[in-house]
Amino acid sequence: MSAVKITPEELTLFSDYIATLSGIHLNSSKGYLLETRLVKMLRETGTDNFTDLYKKIRADISKKLEGQLLDAMTTNETHFFRDSAPFDLLQHKIIPDLIDRRIPGADINKSPLTLKIWSAACSTGQEVYSIGIVLKELLGDTTNHNVTILGTDISDEAVTKASWGYYSPIDIERGLPPAKLNKYFNKENDKWKIDDEIRSLATFKKLNLMNDFSHLGKFDIIFCRNVAIYFPEEKKKLLFQRISKLLKPDGALIIGSTESIATVCPSFESKRYLRSIYYQLKQ
Ligand SMILES: C[S@@+](CC[C@H](N)C(=O)[O-])C[C@H]1O[C@@H](n2cnc3c(N)ncnc32)[C@H](O)[C@@H]1O
Structure with missing residues (x-):
């Protein structure tokens, strides 16, 4: 045509x-x-x-x-460990802090950790599985813990691919270090399949961020990266206000590296750790 x-x-x-x-x-x-x-x-x-x-x-x-x-x-652009810093932040600051607060003696071998994480515009799942890999590296056997990652997106195609958990060599080349590929993926024909244990941490749902999502309950960590850039200021403001209501008092919000919510939602305050910024609710 x-x-x-x-x-x-x-x-x-x-x-x-x-x-x-x-x-x-x-x-x-x-x-x-x-x-x-x-x-x-x-x-x-x-x-x-x-x-x-x-x-x-x-x-x-x-x-x-x-x-x-x-x-x-929708622009479904994404890749594994996108921008890398948020995943270092998760591994070295956010989750260790939550473990310190939640687990007596911070000994995860003795007590199970309960964590609810949301990737609010997860596209084809690379963000969710990158979080899953961080959890696996930190916790070892994740089946001893109650950790869940909810991935949601408005795009049916993206959610289907995320849920399937198979990636092409091109997807893999974008952001996934070879050591992690060998450890956490299995080759099936011409695709790479995410490890079953990491897959089992994740649930995927179609969800439009413009609609009510209060039914999802409270989260310890929310990733809402590279989606609000497509929304006008007023909608962005309302979105982050609604997200603030779903974050636990000691939880953390991670947004895209080029984004800022400083003027958008006064209930959040920014925190800095090494090269990264994340947001927590003002106490
Ligand atoms: C550029 S991707 C970002 C993916 C991932 N968070 C990252 O940073 O790599 C943006 C995603 O937002 C989704 N999206 C756009 N509008 C949305 C809406 N109203 N509700 C939920 N998801 C939406 C798109 O389908 C797309 O998958």
Whole structure:
């Protein structure tokens, strides 16, 4: 199919709809993004213009097309141990501090550790499994502990891949040191499968951060990285306010390395450890 051009009216139609569905803000210069990312949907729905595609998506009561639109329009860029510093922070500061506070004598061989961790926009799972690897390295046999990692994302495709736990050599080359690959992945045909023990720490769910998530309960550690950058300031503010309500009083929030919530949510205060910043609730 030759490239279908989007008109300014269609761009507004789609941008408003995507913002309502997901919070993702596309500005008026993003017409090319819609044109390129929706080529497949135009083809698969047999549509030759964006107005008709919009009508088809809105008329689809199964919401399948809505899911496909979100899959196409979300940026699922991620990799193992992305930015590395947050995972050093987790391993050397955040979890050891929680162990000190939660376990008598800080002896994890004698008492089980209970930890609930949430990766709030987990994409295809690399963030979740990087956290799982850190837990395994710190705790040894994780089956002696009650540690769980919840990975959520708005994209059906991303959550399915995360849950599957298989990665291509290209995924693996991005961020995973060879020693960790050999220790925590098994080769199956042309894919690498995450170790069963680490897989069993994780649960994945489709979840739109624009919707209520208070039912998830409280967490010790929340990763919300590289997703709020797509939201306008007001939505970002509300998101972090709602996240603050799900963090335990001594819990930690980790955001993306280029992000800041200093002016966004006054209930958090930033803490620095080596090269990293994390957030805790003001006491
Ligand atoms: C760039 S990835 C970040 C993945 C991972 N946190 C990282 O930093 O490597 C952004 C993810 O946010 C998800 N996302 C976008 N809008 C969302 C929303 N409203 N609710 C939940 N997830 C959303 C996308 O599907 C995408 O997988």
